[in-house]
Amino acid sequence: MSRNSQLAMLPLSKVIFAVVVWGISFIATKIALQDVSPITVIWLRFALGVLVLGYVVLLRGQFKLPSLKDSLYFALLGFIGITYHQWLQSTGLVTAQASTTAWIVSTTPIFIAILGWFILKESLNWFQIMGIGLASIGVLIVVSGGEVTALRFDQLFESGNRLILISAPNWAIFSVLSRHGLKKYPPSHMMFFVMCFGWVLMGIPFLMGLGFAEIGKLTGQGWTSVLFLGIACSGIAYVFWYDGLQALPAS
Secondary structure (H helix, E strand, O other): OOHHHHHHHHHHHHHHHHHHHHHHHHHHHHHHOOOOOHHHHHHHHHHHHHHHHHHHHHHOOOOOOOOHHHHHHHHHHHHHHHHHHHHHHHHHOOOOOHHHHHHHHOOHHHHHHHHHHHOOOOOOOHHHHHHHHHHHHHHHHHHOOOOHHHOOHHHHHOHHHHHHHHHHHHHHHHHHHHHHHHOOOOHHHHHHHHHHHHHHHHHHHHHHOOOHHHHOOOOHHHHHHHHHHHHHHHHHHHHHHHHHHHHOOOO
């Protein structure tokens, strides 16, 4: 493989890593939720994520305070992609099964492709459409153990699953809106501030609830899950997702 081909594959590899890690995150979140509430899981997860991203930004020499206008833009993205999105998924996972969540979330690429085509005017050819369809079918086959007909699609409208279903187009909106900022800011720098705002906003319900008093309820298994969610899913994966989103079309 030529050097140019290797460089072209790098953003795609990063996105694939992020997607795989986030797929595992549903199981890790489910384990952590056995000990503490969704709000506490999210707050701890992104506290760690902010630390990891802050280290990456400093390591890359990219730290620079954004303007007021960009700060408001980052705050909006932080609310959509961090605070609201993670609340939807973590709260939904209290009652939803991780496997059911996986096939519901597999609809996200469809929403991203549609919004990318409609808002960003990105081309969408038949090869891409078939690829998205094939990937979605693949997820259904995996989570159903090969028995796709056994999946209960009426479960979509059960309480937890409704929240997970909303999270799919919500993430698509976040990804598409992020493309504007990525034309101006390096991915890790932008994601650091987006995550900071999302984490601070999540701190409001965290402090209004049980807050720090609930953290002591975490078991060793719960802490392992939170560390995985914070370092791998919120730190490394978000950096890789934005790196890929800057180089690749949203679809």
